[in-house]
Amino acid sequence: MKPAEVTAVQDKDGMALLDLLGVGDGYRAGTLRCAVCGTPLREHCLGAASKRDDSYRFACERLDCLEEFHRA
């Protein structure tokens, strides 16, 4: 059976990715928020990221937020 692949970035590369996506400053300033619950995303609470409608979206680590985020 074909494995289900999950693409992952480790936290040491997380900041570099956020800078690459142009949201690094917002993250550092605490204005980058979870697309599901609206909580500001700070250190160690980034769960997932995706691109939709030409903008990047992020979710925090909460199980229900991740579930909603992956389903959307």
Next chain:
Amino acid sequence: MIVLTITVPLLFVATAGYVLANPDKAEKIAGWIWRGCARVHGAFDQKAVAFSVQGDVNTARAALAKNIPDGVIGGKLKVVWASPEEAQAHMRGGEVVVFMRRSRHQEENIANALMAYLPRAVVPRARRYVDRETMRAIDLTIAREILRFSDMPTGALDMFFEQHLDQALATESDLRERLEEVDAIDLHGWLTRVMLGEYRIMGDMLHPGQCDEVCLRDARGFRTWLGQLARREPYDYTIPLQYKGRYLRTGIIFVALRGKLETEGLTPYRRRAKRLIYQEKCDAVYLMARDDNILAVRDLRDDLTSDALVENVATYEYALRSDFAARRVHRERAIIVVLRRRRVAEELPVDDPDLADALAEEIEIFDPGSETATRAESVAAASHELPTNDAEHHRIEGQPATSNPRKHGASDA
């Protein structure tokens, strides 16, 4: 020297054998080894995270996927690391990228990977035809089972749910209700073997067509019906044992009364099964029993396997969840046999002696529109029971047919 010459190859062969026989557990062990290495040098951390997460999730997956219908739980989890540039490219292609922490944050990493994995692995084709709230409750229930199965200490697991899920449960009463409903279904072992099995078939039937309100209502109605059956109280005979929707048409036969089996044998059950297949045109008939009655269901299955309209038969025998005894009744094992109806050449065979009797019986139907029981004709009470203890068996057996509370309930409906 001689000892080394013998021991080293032997160890090598034993290790290779273990890895081949238990690839998921071997992955877990590799994760532990890499985690040890990661403490010495951070460069090993990615390997430690990938092996640990894959090992935990895939071991739990293997346990969950035992004795369930094919295709309900898909392939294993594989964590693929990406550099920031590669991650950006994946996101541009529409993929979701997950963030993983250092290997010492095992709980968070498992949860994170799990929520990305489940939509890809659990009835992936059927998901779009199932209403959002149902699918959400299913994912969270399976996630909880997998996390429970991993090596997390109980305290850490409790804290983890408190931090991650309880906030949502406190603010969303609907989610709590759905989770309780799906958990009750899972408690009987019906989540993966009945509910997701039927959803998968519906998904295969409808794919790649668009989802519409009818299939969403069907999925929701089916969940409600199973939830009611799973949570019904002793002596509650008001829940019908048949669900008829546009896409999902199933019937359940509980073989639970030992007294009835001793006096009447399998005949009432056989008749009811035939009626569900021939007259009610159920696409799937589920025969269910626990512990001592498992043998009777096997016999019933063997009896019905040769029926002209039974296309295929699947049997799932499994251990009940450890909390089943505390929450319901002291039982340890269960069996589910699924009889799938042939969809072509549905003419009734003329030489079946049971069929005439079977068609004269009456049956209850679950109406997904009103979510209440409607009455087709009257009730074949004998085949609708799932008492929760032996005392109850005798009391029901002792009741005259006219005093069966189910009859009154059905009439009221």
